[in-house]
Amino acid sequence: MKVLFNQLLAAYGSRHWWPAESPFEMMVGAILTQNTSWTNVERAIAALKSQQWLDAEALINAPLTLLEQAVRPAGYFRQKSARLQIFSRFFLDQGGVEGMRQLPLTTMRTRLLAVHGVGPETADSILLYALEQPIFIIDTYTKRLMQRLEMINPPITYHGLQNHFHHALSPNTGLFQEFHALIIEHGKRHCAAKPKCDGCPLVLRCPSAD
DNA sequence: ACCCAGGGTCATA
DNA sequence: TATGACCATGGG
Numbered sequence A: 001m002k003v004l005f006n007q008l009l010a011a012y013g014s015r016h017w018w019p020a021e022s023p024f025e026m027m028v029g030a031i032l033t034q035n036t037s038w039t040n041v042e043r044a045i046a047a048l049k050s051q052q053w054l055d056a057e058a059l060i061n062a063p064l065t066l067l068e069q070a071v072r073p074a075g076y077f078r079q080k081s082a083r084l085q086i087f088s089r090f091f092l093d094q095g096g097v098e099g100m101r102q103l104p105l106t107t108m109r110t111r112l113l114a115v116h117g118v119g120p121e122t123a124d125s126i127l128l129y130a131l132e133q134p135i136f137i138i139d140t141y142t143k144r145l146m147q148r149l150e151m152i153n154p155p156i157t158y159h160g161l162q163n164h165f166h167h168a169l170s171p172n173t174g175l176f177q178e179f180h181a182l183i184i185e186h187g188k189r190h191c192a193a194k195p196k197c198d199g200c201p202l203v204l205r206c207p208s209a210d
Numbered sequence B: 001a002c003c004c005a006g007g008g009t010c011a012t013a
Numbered sequence C: 001t002a003t004g005a006c007c008a009t010g011g012g
Helices: A002-012 A023-032 A038-050 A056-061 A064-074 A077-093 A096-102 A105-113 A120-130 A140-148 A158-168 A173-190
Strands: none
Touching: A002 A173, A023 A038, A023 A077, A023 A096, A023 A120, A038 A064, A056 A077, A064 A077, A077 A096, A105 A120, A120 A158, A120 A173, A140 A158, A140 A173
16 A cells, blocks of 8 residues: 555655645535536636635625526536535534534544535545545545555445555555545546556556556 | 546435 | 436536
């Protein structure tokens, strides 16, 4: 596992993900990027920013139809607009970033999962990047890479694969942030739904690769 | 004209 | 518990 990280780091360098001006903006991005490419999310973030809506109270008070227009480029705009407002209410109820940082990781994770529209990956993205808690994010790129490397054998659950990382690595927030970002970068280039193994920089090989 | 993108919820059996 | 339908825009 550590070998994989070192190879990715050597290939792509530090990613310094996640780009945002505030933890709340990261949380908004985590919801907007659900099953959606980041370039589309950037347009929506820019639209929200131009309306001064990257703020929990402002998001709650934003007229729904106008909010939907801003979210539109990120896709699923009706769902995501509602989810942003629901999450913003939760965010304020928890006492914002400071309040959310007080509680133990597992407690906060349970509360996040109870929010409508927040599933395991979104919750863990919020915990790892916005709240800087040491929890590993499992996304489709992570599952795909591990399967293609045959480091796991499906079927594997979200928590199963997450435990795999948690047991193999020390709980280091910076490491987890960097590792996940590297998996995404590698995934977009070489480990998409259709494998693009030409020029893959990994010394670790996918057994099924040419 | 397809397939895909850093998911999550809900109905059904 | 385990699939499938649905949500929706933008790029290849």
